[in-house]
Amino acid sequence: MAALLRCIVLWMALLASAQAADYLELTDFQLIDGTGAAARPVKSLLVRDGLIVAIDEAGVRPVAEPDARWTRIGLAGAWVIPGLIDTHVHVSRFPDPRQGERILAAAVRGGITGVRDLAGDARALGELERAIGAGEWPGPSLVYSALFAGPDVFRSGPTAEMATGRTLGEAPWARLIEAKTDLRQAIAEARGAGASNIKIYGDLTPRLAAAIVREARRQGVQTTAHATVFPTRPGDLVEAGIGSLSHAPYLVWEAVDTVPDDYGKRIAGPWDTIAPDHPRLLALYRRMAQRGVFLDATLYVYKAMKDYAPGQMDTSWTDAAFTWGAQATRLARAAGVRVTTGTDWFEPRGDGGLPHTHDELALLVEHAGFTPAQALVAATRDGAAALGLGATQGTLDIGKSADLVVLDADPLADIHNTTRIRLTVKRGVVVAPH
Ligand SMILES: [Zn+2]
Numbered sequence: 001m002a003a004l005l006r007c008i009v010l011w012m013a014l015l016a017s018a019q020a021a022d023y024l025e026l027t028d029f030q031l032i033d034g035t036g037a038a039a040r041p042v043k044s045l046l047v048r049d050g051l052i053v054a055i056d057e058a059g060v061r062p063v064a065e066p067d068a069r070w071t072r073i074g075l076a077g078a079w080v081i082p083g084l085i086d087t088h089v090h091v092s093r094f095p096d097p098r099q100g101e102r103i104l105a106a107a108v109r110g111g112i113t114g115v116r117d118l119a120g121d122a123r124a125l126g127e128l129e130r131a132i133g134a135g136e137w138p139g140p141s142l143v144y145s146a147l148f149a150g151p152d153v154f155r156s157g158p159t160a161e162m163a164t165g166r167t168l169g170e171a172p173w174a175r176l177i178e179a180k181t182d183l184r185q186a187i188a189e190a191r192g193a194g195a196s197n198i199k200i201y202g203d204l205t206p207r208l209a210a211a212i213v214r215e216a217r218r219q220g221v222q223t224t225a226h227a228t229v230f231p232t233r234p235g236d237l238v239e240a241g242i243g244s245l246s247h248a249p250y251l252v253w254e255a256v257d258t259v260p261d262d263y264g265k266r267i268a269g270p271w272d273t274i275a276p277d278h279p280r281l282l283a284l285y286r287r288m289a290q291r292g293v294f295l296d297a298t299l300y301v302y303k304a305m306k307d308y309a310p311g312q313m314d315t316s317w318t319d320a321a322f323t324w325g326a327q328a329t330r331l332a333r334a335a336g337v338r339v340t341t342g343t344d345w346f347e348p349r350g351d352g353g354l355p356h357t358h359d360e361l362a363l364l365v366e367h368a369g370f371t372p373a374q375a376l377v378a379a380t381r382d383g384a385a386a387l388g389l390g391a392t393q394g395t396l397d398i399g400k401s402a403d404l405v406v407l408d409a410d411p412l413a414d415i416h417n418t419t420r421i422r423l424t425v426k427r428g429v430v431v432a433p434h
Contacts, residue, residue, distance in 0.1 A: 020065065020067045020068060020069070021048055021049055021062075021064070021065055021068045021069070022048070022049055022050075022068070022069050022071075022428060023046065023047065023048055023064055023068055023069065023070040023071065024046075024047040024071050024073070024402065024425070024428050024430070025044055025045070025046050025047070025070070025071070025072040025073070026042075026044070026045045026047075026072075026073050026075055026080065026406075026425075027043060027044050027045075027072065027073070027074050027075060028042075028043060028074055028075055028076045029041075029042055029045075029075040029076075029077075029078045029079065029080050029406070030042070030078070030079045030080070030410070031045070031055070031079075031080050031396060032079060032080065032081045032082075032373075032376060032411065032412065033082070033395055033396045033397060034081065034082035034376065034377065034380035034381045034394055034395035034396055035377070035381060035395055036373055036374070036376075036377045036381075038412075039079065039410070039412060042055060042056055042080075043056055044056060045080070045396075046059070046061060047402040047425075047428045048062060048428075049428065050401060050402055050427035050428035050429075051399060051400070051401060051402060051428070052396065052397065052398055052399065052400050052401075052402050053398065053399075054398065055396075055397070055398065058398055059398040071430070073423075073430070075406055075422075077408070078406050078407060078408060078422055079406070079407045079408075079409070079410050079411060079417075080396070080404050080405070080406055080407070081376060081380065081396075081404065081405050081407065081411060081418070082113075082380035082381070082384075082393070082394055082395055082396050082403060082404055082405075083111065083112065083113025083114065083140070083380070083393070083403035083404055083405055083424065083425075083426065084111050084112050084113065084114075084341070084357050084358075084361075084379045084380065084383070084405065084418070085112070085113070085114040085115070085116075085340070085341065085379060085380060085383025085384050085386075085387060085389075085393070085394065086107070086112055086114075086115045086116070086341060086342055086343055086346065086355065086357045086360075086383070087115075087116045087244065087294070087296045087340040087341060087342040087383050087386050087387065088116065088118050088246055088296050088298050088342025088343060088344045089115045089116065089117050089118070089342070089343065089344070089346035090117060090118065090119060090120050090344070090346060091103050091104060091115070091117055091120060091125070091128070091346055092117065092120030092121045092124035092125050092128070092162075093120055093121070093161055093162065094348075097124060097127075099348055100124060100125075100128050101128060101131070101137065101139075102348055103346060103347070103348050104128060104132070104139040104140060104142070105137050105138065105139055106348075106349060106355070107139070107140055107346070107355050107357075108138050108139055108140050108424055108426050108431050109421075109424060109431055109432065109433050109434065110354040110355045110357075110358070110421065110424075110433070111354070111355075111357075111358070111405040111418065111421050111424050112140050112355050112357055113140050113141065113393070113403035113404075113405075113424065113426050114140050114141040114142075114143070114383065114384060114387055114389060114393055114394075114403070115140050115141070115142055115143070115346070116143045116144070116145070116197065116224075116342070116386070116387050117142065117143070117144040117145060118145050118197075118199050118224060118246065118342075118344075119145055119147040119162065119174075119199050119201070120144065120145075120162055120173075121161075121162050121163065121164070121173070122144060122146065122171075122172070122173035122193040122194055122195055123193075125142065125144040125194065126144075126193070126194040128142060129142045129144070129194065135429075138426050138429050138431045139426075140426065141387075141389060141393065141403075143196055143197060143387045143388065143389070144194065144195055144196070144197070145173075145195050145196075145197040145198065145199040145224065146172060146173040146174070146175060146190035146193060146195040146197075146198055146199065147159065147162070147173065147174050147175070147199045147201050148175050148177045148186070148190075148198055148199065148200055148201065148204075148212055149175075149176065149177065149200070149201040149202050149203055149204065150176070150177060150178070150202065150203025150204045150208075150263075151169075151176060151178070151203060152202065152203035152262065152263055152264075153176075153201055153202045153203050153263065154168050154169045154176050156264070159174050162174045171193075172186070172189035172190050172192060172193040172195075173190060173193045173195055175189075175190070177204060177208060177212065178208075179208060183211055183212060183215045184215055184219075187212075187215050187216055187219050187221055188219065190221070191219065191221060195221070196221060196222060196388065197221065197222040197223065197224055197243075198212060198216045198221055198222070198223050198224075199223075199224050199225070200212055200213070200223065200224070200225035200226070200229055200237070200242070201225070201226055201229065201263075202226060202229055202230055202263030202266075203229075203230060203261070203263050204229050204232055205231065205232060206231070206232045206233075206236040206240075209225070209229055209232045209236065209237060209240060210236065210239075210240035213237070213240040213241050213242055214240070214241070217241060222243045222244075222387075222388055223241075223242050223243045223244075224242070224243055224244040224245070224246055224296065225237050225242050225244075225245060225246065226245075226246055226247055226250055226263075226266070227245040227246060227247050227248070227249075227250035227251045227253075228250040228251070228252075228253040228254075228259060228266065229263070230253075230259060230260060230261055230262060230263035230265060230266065231259045231260065231261040232259070233253050233254050233256075233259050234250075234251050234253065234254045234284055235254055235280075235284055235287065237293075238284065238287050238288055238291055238293050239287075241291070242293055243293065243294065243386070244293065244294040244295070244296050244340070244386050245288070245293060245294070245295055245296065246296040246298060246342065246344075247296070247297075247298050247301075247325070247344075248295060248297040248298070248299065248324075248325035248326070248328045248329045248332070249269055249271065249302060249321035249322070249324055249325035249328070250266055250269065251281065251284065251325075251328050251332075252269045252270060252271055252274050252276075252281075252324060252328075253269065254280050254281055254284045255274045255278040255280040255281055256270060256274070267314065267317050267321075268317065269317070269320075269321060269324070271317075271320040271321055271323070271324040272320060276324055276327040276328040276330075276331055277327075277331055281328065281331070282331070282335070285328075285331055285332040285334075285335035285336075285337055286335050286336075288332065288335070288337045289332075289335050289336030289337045289338075292338070293337070294337075294338050294339070294340050294382065294385075294386040295329065295332050295337050295338070295339045295340070296340050296342040296386070297325065297329045297339055297340075297341075297342070297360075297364075297368070298325075298342045298343065298344045298360075299322060299325055299326055299329065299360060299363040299364070299367065299368065300343045300344075300345055300356050300359045300360045300363055301343065301344040301345050302318045302319075302321045302322035302325060303318075303322050303359075303363060304345060304356070304359075305318045306318055306319075308345075322367075323367075326363070326367035326368045327368075329364070329368040330368040330369040330370075333368070333369070333370065333374070334369075338378075338382040338385070338386070339364070339368075339370075339378045339382065340378055340379075340382050340383045340386045341357055341360045341361060341364070341375075341378050341379040341383055342360070343355070343356045343357055343359070343360050352434070354419055354421075357379065358416075358418050358419050360379075361375045361376070361378075361379050361415050361418055362375075362415050362416055364378060364415075365415045372411055372412045372413070372414070372415040373412055375415055376411060376412075376415075376418075379418075380394050380395065381394040381395050382394070401427050402425050402427060402428045403425065403426055403427060404424070404425045405418070405421060405423075405424050405425075406421070406422040406423045406424070406425070407420050407421060407422065408420040408421075408422050421433045
């Protein structure tokens with residue numbers, strides 16, 4: 001009996017020390033909560049073990065336990081926004097496996113608290129997710145994907161480097177799909193590889209693309225697709241129930257009578273002959289809004305591609321794609337489509353520069369008619385929702401994760417002020433910008 005009591009006492013002591021709470025209190029700032037509401041002054045925002053428990057009078061201010069750690073940071077003159085979400089990155093395709101860690105660590109210092117990787121090596125991505133989850137270094141929440149595509153993509157596409165050591169097309173995260181593929185098995189294996197999203201990429205018929213979406217939904221897995229999957233057009237994907245469409249310029253194929261079945265044709269879109277407000281496109285935007293399909297517009301990649309590797313690839317088409325894509329994004333938002341901020345361009349910044357997610361926000365304002373408030377909603381609430389993280393991230397309210405960015409200037413006055421970062425907080429952990 002005494003032994004049992006000793007055991008219980010010891011266990012309770014352990015429990016008490018395990019429960020020593022961590023408090024972070026931020027005081028005196030303007031709060032932009034990610035819902036689109038105006039900024040409001042806040043005297044105190046209190047975080048307990050990574051979650052927001054009180055904002056001024058709202059919520060419960062706990063009486064801190066005697067052994068609790070309490071950090072108070074005064075933020076006079078600052079603005080606080082939710083952490084930014086990038087819905088389109090690739091962080092595991094570098095020969096040096098530490099590169100992914102460097103990119104993600106720099107991302108969180110640069111205000112990015114959640115990312116969706118849209119095709120990479122799931123073995124490397126799983127290790128990054130583990131290390132971030134274990135608190136070995138601060139990084140953003142990481143959602144990642146399995147790429148599903150037809151034979152053309154495995155002949156010429158960027159798939160070999162994603163699955164070194166595996167037979168091409170047979171890795172669960174880089175899967176060749178044909179009519180005979182057992183999709184139930186393929187999606188179960190993708191889940192087993194840690195993917196929570198299927199990326200439908202190219203060379204798939206409408207029938208096959210729809211079957212993938214159907215089975216993914218049945219197994220509780222999210223779906224994204226290139227806006228046109230050749231020969232599958234955007235409208236086919238929307239009717240199938242796709243979660244997000246990537247790359248606004250590829251929406252153009254909705255208004256073409258016959259979509260080619262060669263996915264290499266995506267760079268030859270008829271941007272000069274089909275207007276973004278073509279009746280078939282206006283109908284598509286309305287349908288996307290009705291069905292809750294997110295648009296991962298990725299304007300930045302079309303703006304920047306020609307400067308990335310001059311002379312190494314054909315970029316004669318990117319200016320037309322950018323201009324058209326920005327107009328389509330403007331019209332889609334006006335129709336009620338939730339747009340998110342993906343860059344597709346998450347390379348290491350040797351210059352110590354900020355993630356290009358900030359450039360995507362500015363492009364939405366300067367080229368796609370968004371107000372700064374609308375761009376912030378795209379980059380926070382709607383991005384988190386697209387990643388399936390909307391219940392805990394994307395807005396700043398009681399019960400939400402303390403994922404936020406402290407800015408030295410008002411981003412509603414000038415969207416470029418998202419770059420004026422004083423510090424980032426990821427699940428209650430303070431991360432300095434440098
Ligand atoms: Zn991509």
